[in-house]
Amino acid sequence: MLPSQIFFWGVPVVALASYCLLLLVLSLTQKDKHIKIFMLVLVAMIVWTAAALLMKLEIAPGVLFWNRVMVVGTLATPFIIYIFVSVFTDTTNRLFMGLLGLLTGTAIVLNLLGYVITDASIVKQLVVVDGRTYNTVEFVYQIGFGVYFAYATSFLVMIAVIIKTFRGRKSSHVSYGQIKMLAVGLMILFLGSLVNLVPAIGKYPVDILACFINSLLIVVAIFKYRMLELKFVVTKGLAYSTFAIILTLFYIYLVVAIHENLAAGNQRFVPYITALAAMAIAFLFQPLYKQTGKLVDKLFYRAEYMRRQALRSFSHVISNNLDLHSIANQLIESVQKAIRANxxxxLMKDEERGIYQIFHNSSQIFRPDLSIPNDNPIVLWFESDHSSLSRQEMNSLPFFKSMWDKEKKTLDELGIEVIIPIKSRxxxxxxxxxxxxxxxxxYNVDDIDLLTYLGASTGVAIDNARLYSRSQSEAMTDSLTKLRNHRYFHRALQEQIEKLGSGELSLLMIDLDLFKLFNDLYGHVEGDNALETVAAILTRNVGQKGIVCRYGGEEFTVLLPRYDTKxxxxxxxxxxxxxxxxxxxxNDVTQRFLTASIGVCTYPYAAPxxxxxxxxxxxxxxxxxxSGKNKTVIYTPEIRMSESSLQGRMGASGAMKPNFAxxxxxxxxxxxAKDHYTFGHSQKVAEYATVLASKLSLDKSHIELIHEAALLHDIGKIGIPEHILTKTGRLTNEEFEIVKQHVEMSITIIKHLPSMNHVIPAVIGHHERWDGKGYPRGLRCENIPLAARCLAIADAFDAMTSNRPYRKSLTVNAALAEIENNVGTQFDPLLANIFVKLVRDGVIKVDGHSSIKVVV
Amino acid sequence: MVLRCLVVVWHMDMMCGGTAVNLEERFRKKQYDHIWQEYCGFLDLTMPLFMDIQNRLMLEQLELYSNCELGAHIMKGKKPSSVAEFRKVVPLTTYEDYAGLLLPKNDSALPAKPLVWIETTWEGALNPVKVAPYTEGMVKNYANAIMAALILITSSARGEFSLRGGENFLYGMAPLPYLTGLIPRVLPLSVNFMPSIDEAESLSFRERSKTGLQMGIQKGVDIFFGLSSIVAKMGESFTSGSGLSGGIRFTRNSPRMNSRLLKAWLNSKQEGTPIRPKDIWNLKGLAITGTDSASLKSKIEEYWGIRPAELFGGTESGCIAVETWAKNGLVFFPDMDFYEFIPKEEFDKNLDDPNYKPNTYLMNELVAGNQYELVISSFKGGAFARYRTGDIFRCTSIHNKEANVLLPHFEYIDRYPTIIDIAGFTRITRDTISQAIRISNLDIHDWFAIKDVTEENRSFLHLYVEAGLEGMRAGINPDIIREHLSIYFRHIDSDYKDLKALLGIEPLKVTMIPRGSIEQFAATFGRDLRRMNPSHYDLVEILKIAGDSARREVS
Known part of the structure; x- marks a missing residue:
């Protein structure tokens, strides 16, 4: 068979099969007005193509009859396409449509009356090509005067169709993409019909081929631009089958053609060669079938195909993703892929500010300035369990009347069409x-469903990511101060060194002075509060310039990248x-002594x-x-040497002690010497308290502590004006307040005595009372350190039995009676009773200091 | 100035033209449910949601208002951060508070740039007009409110309405710069205004009504919007035959209208009854506004064959309330203004003691059956804050369960007692009357005035006067006083003369009471008689003092 013959028969056969199948598919489905009119187009094209085939097959009543039927189809098709385009672009002009209908009708009547084609016949002849003989079939026709009118009408209608198509672009609801397909198809149809006028070409079914291409493009336009939901129209299987049938027909046609061509040769081998050829073609067609499947997916199920792809990649990526930015990025990518939004x-919620701000967006360059407050009706809408919000709903529902003009304007400027919530629970x-x-x-229902699904999945993923991030953060965070912890510090230090290379990195090592003492004095709750306060101070001062960590206990570190020593x-x-x-x-004056000592060292100059x-x-x-605490020292090699020598001197424990004693x-x-009237008071209190402590069977070191504390308990009086200390009359309230400060002053002095910090709890507590009415801290019962309780009794007893500027001393018995009277209120009952007994038993002798034996 | 006006009108046309295309397309696609939802969906709101909208929009306004000269002036430099604080720190205002900054039309002093300035007569007579700026947001809201009103006046049930676009709209309202003149400019739906917008703006009120009616006879009328007094008067004129006299040219009429006219004429002859508007027009909707609306509704229905729906609006407030399909009370739009209400007891106290600061209540705090004066604060960059409109409403119900509208319903009662509004045309204040008496040189010793109504429910000004000694000697009588005062009222108030010309009503009645009656009232009750609209109790008492003749008059 000659190629021209293949074309002559093949085009109408394939076109007719396709039309019929498509018509069958559409007739089985729900139809809207587009589909209904398109079915009319198909009917006209079936008439056109079927008549052409019947004519070529010379079926009765004859070639001329079928030729005229074919011309009816040829004339009707452009007009019905005109109606289709009018409806498609929503630009129906009934008057003009009527006029075109009238012209088309007239042309059809002329045709049926025999004024268009006066005669038509099929001429069969034998042609010899390359020495081989072929049967050829050609269509020969005679045109009448009506053909000019018919062609003129047909072209007029087609030109009207093309003009209408391009005008349809201006209509707001038809996109250029939709129109483009139609326009290309119509141009092909127009050109096909035009070249048909040339008899040398007209004898071949070029017009039918053009018409077929045009109908295919219309089908694509309908499905691609979602003029109807394919899933409602046809199952996927049917779509595959349609294309498979077309391919199979083509396959059969090829095999038959080969068989016919071989028939002219050796008859013995014809069946074998045909079978071989059929297998070879089948083998070649196999990938074609696969490709057809993909083509169907991409062409007709494009949106769904893209959605599936997007969902698959989104699910895959976020299933194990715990990074918020990565999740957001994947969400945006998936949405872009599936929906193809501009x-x-x-937006993510900023909990502190109560607003939603842009967290990630599809544009790499432009980041819009958009924030939505908590009370915006959009947020409230989603809080009331709505799963999506369209622009139309926003514009029409009364719920959104409370939106501010500037909020509306921002969303308008950004062209927001759909909003989907991302919810956590x-x-x-x-x-x-x-x-x-x-x-x-x-946006259609499928789009919204997909977006809702993505939004919900993202919510879960973000929830997981946040939980993970929180647990990660907690593992690296000190739970008390919320600063980074020791573990993080080491990691950060290593990272910074690697990152900076030869750049500077300074390290501050901060230690709170006498913090153990602080804890002993005020308890661990106060100690924790102090640590939090210090953490806040560090954070405030360092800010984003460095990394603050709690290194451990009362030690903090600050890493300062690109900070030189100065x-x-x-x-x-x-x-x-x-x-x-x-x-x-x-306010609490007793806490004033908390200070910090800081060491500074800088990499790489001071440390390699x-x-x-x-x-x-x-x-x-x-x-x-x-060197006295509460100071900052920069590391230098000299310091290292003196430190070594210092450590060397301190090597033997207590070697320094005699100096301190x-x-x-x-x-x-x-x-x-300053307070003459209390001459020897500290000494006596030390003696009394030490006897009492010995009776309590305290260990040696504790007794020693009490002794030292007793010696130093009034040391703060150095700072009290002498006229108050020596005043003979009763102290005024103001003066008494000043006297009370001697406790605080004692501590200020003691903390500068290295190795004497351990006596501070006893000293600071010697004016506390068992009932909590003492000063400076109002501690009560066992909260007062034992040493302080011992000092309190000894101090009071010696005060009562000594002469004072404002009174004479009491007798021992009177003093003991006074102690007994204040048992349980001022004094620890157990200790007071023991003390009284010690005095009465003569273990503590009041007359003559030296008579009291100090047991150390 | 001309250029600016043109620009403004062009801008409004452009602004609403876009919406019109959109809305008309939706009408064409028969998306009636969506259209109802967009414009009348507010009737589905619950009271809490209504208040949420009010509060949030007020916060938007506060942000704008706090940063402008007018806001600083009215709020005395305070910048309230919440609605509650705003109500606490900002005093109630009247137009006098704004006159200095608004009358010069100084855009820069305002919270937002106005798109158009709306004017109306100022009943206080301190200045001939008062003006109010309308921003783009306000104009949009106004257009939406008017569209909602048009849908509702053509509705028979929730979601069911017959408005389709292209209707013949007989429009009997004042043109720009009055607020109602905005309607043809901003309506987001094409209708056939009769007469056309451009023609209407060049005609006087009387000519406009006449031309509109002629066109209505030629082409038919689908929708009619007018002052209740005018709508009633037109019905009356038709019925008496004067409405059709000399106006019908059958050759110009559409065949449909000619057949209707013929049918109406035949029916009229057969039954011996006059032709009424309802015999020749089959209205889809009839909207009325004005102080007499409630009293004239039944009469209007009788003439026009359709129950009118009431709208309420004002220059300062915009169109703020409309009746639903049930036509049994006004419902306020949630997004036009922030509404506060002064109960009657409170504004009565304020009438007696001008220094008294009345308390206000919000929409969700009202009690059915009580009367309230409306206080508004503009939204969308408008000028007014806690502005006393002087309009009195009765809250008829907290909701309408039958129609399933869960918002309060109102009946418009009248203007604030110190203002006498006659047929929606003119508003007479104490100053207006004092001025008329002063320039008439009549020897009137004292007076008080009330708004009274005729047997036909037509309102008029009833002036009770005590003649001075000179006047008594000169034989002054009620007719002389009425003649004189009418002349001067016409001179002072341009709208006054239209009352008789358009409605054929005598707006002033004078009754003489014995000299000293008002003083005796004060001596008896220890307080002055309110000169404008004294309370019913006080009116009875003063007329008792004045004697039987006066009492008979008032009865």
């Missing part, structure tokens, strides 16, 4: 906003002074690696501590 934005944690789609079509020292001093100032300005950096900052910090006695003498 822009997609994801019932809380709206984010919003997904989409602008209009690339092809300008409206800058680090300045910041350390700022921190130190802030701590001092903060605690000094506290992380280990040395840490070690040397530590040395600097200890140097600060050992001397200091204690010197200080005691100083206060005794």
């Amino acid at each position: 822009s997609v934005m994801m 019932s809380e709206v944690i984010g919003l997904l906003m989409l602008s209009r789609k690339n092809n300008n079509t409206a 800058m680090a020292f300045d910041l350390a001093e700022k921190i130190r002074m802030d701590i001092e100032k903060t605690f000094f300005s506290m 690696n992380t280990e040395e950096l840490l070690k040397r900052a530590d040395i600097a910090m200890y140097t600060a501590k050992n 001397a200091t204690i006695y010197a200080l005691t003498a100083a206060i005794d």
